[in-house]
Amino acid sequence: MIDYLDSLSRLVALDTVSPIDDEQLERCAAELSRYGCRPVGDRLFAFGDPAAPVWLYGHLDTKPIGSRTAWNTEPLTLTERDGMLYGLGVSDSKFQLLNALSVADPARHFVLIDTSEETDGAPGAAAFVARHLPATLLICDGARGDADLYAGYSGQADGVFHLRTGRATHHPARPGGDAADLLRALLVAVAGCPRFTLTGITAPHTERSLAVQEIDVRFDIRYGPDEEPAVDALLEAWPHTSRQSMAPVAGARAISVPGLVTGGLAPFSNRLGQLGPLKVDRLVVVPGAEPDNRNHQPNEFIHIGQIEHHQDVLRRVLDALETEGNGHE
Numbered sequence: 001m002i003d004y005l006d007s008l009s010r011l012v013a014l015d016t017v018s019p020i021d022d023e024q025l026e027r028c029a030a031e032l033s034r035y036g037c038r039p040v041g042d043r044l045f046a047f048g049d050p051a052a053p054v055w056l057y058g059h060l061d062t063k064p065i066g067s068r069t070a071w072n073t074e075p076l077t078l079t080e081r082d083g084m085l086y087g088l089g090v091s092d093s094k095f096q097l098l099n100a101l102s103v104a105d106p107a108r109h110f111v112l113i114d115t116s117e118e119t120d121g122a123p124g125a126a127a128f129v130a131r132h133l134p135a136t137l138l139i140c141d142g143a144r145g146d147a148d149l150y151a152g153y154s155g156q157a158d159g160v161f162h163l164r165t166g167r168a169t170h171h172p173a174r175p176g177g178d179a180a181d182l183l184r185a186l187l188v189a190v191a192g193c194p195r196f197t198l199t200g201i202t203a204p205h206t207e208r209s210l211a212v213q214e215i216d217v218r219f220d221i222r223y224g225p226d227e228e229p230a231v232d233a234l235l236e237a238w239p240h241t242s243r244q245s246m247a248p249v250a251g252a253r254a255i256s257v258p259g260l261v262t263g264g265l266a267p268f269s270n271r272l273g274q275l276g277p278l279k280v281d282r283l284v285v286v287p288g289a290e291p292d293n294r295n296h297q298p299n300e301f302i303h304i305g306q307i308e309h310h311q312d313v314l315r316r317v318l319d320a321l322e323t324e325g326n327g328h329e
Helices: 004-013 022-035 090-103 124-132 180-192 225-237 304-323
Strands: 038-041 044-047 054-059 079-081 084-086 109-114 136-139 149-153 155-164 196-202 214-223 240-246 262-266 282-285 301-303
Touching (some): 004 022, 044 124, 084 090, 090 109, 090 301, 155 180, 214 225
Parallel strands (some): 149 262
Antiparallel strands (some): 084 301, 155 214, 155 240, 196 214
8 A cells, every 4th residue: 555644745736726627637637647537528537437325525626735834834735743744735635535445345335536626616516426326435525523524515696785775976975875775674684594604794995085886795605405595585685796596415314323423404505516415315425634634734644543433434434324225115
């Protein structure tokens, strides 16, 4: 077996900032070939037989580096310090992908690797899964919360509300009002979406103090199937621009693994929901990251012990699926 830390170091050194261009994709193909992976579709790689009843999914692309001065280590160099491994994408989600490749058996499992999960919005992975509809799909991505594994993942609506009064700006001492009433009304409306997060507010800059008539409110909403009607109603009622939309996805049946805590929907989303809910028998999310790993931030890291823990959970889930017949009745 290829040395794990050497392999992780090679993956971190691979520039996979999304969106990935053709040159980056060629480097991905060369590196992934070391594991027996092959191209299988639109910026997708895999090993194993897609007819296998159990699929594992992971992604190789990362968010941008951001400000290099904010990093205490070289972002594209795996660096060990005090029992922690630092590097861009090490937590989200290169070590989790490497774990999937490490525990999967190509004779019994199919591993699908996405290079478009983070930012470019390509629906290739969702279309590929929808076309094949495996009996069981394991998502090797995300950060653990109150459970070791989840029965699905949340939907996500990410965009910008556009609040416009239609009036001209004016001096605050003059009558005519401002956009504050619209903002207050929006904040009342979003109360029907419990997992609404305000991620930014902008308004036109003026040199003088003038009544604001335009406000853009950036938002992120996570939701489950029961909350979807409220989210749809909110988005229909308020003018907005959508940045990305992913449906909540859960399998038809849950899995129980002795000694592990199974939660409902994971609090995060996945681009596999871009084309709507996937009709798979079982969808199991097995996250390996921890909330403090600084995903999508400078100085992203993992504790070395997370590697073995995540591999152990993956093996136990795969063993449980094998015992139960891979999700088939």
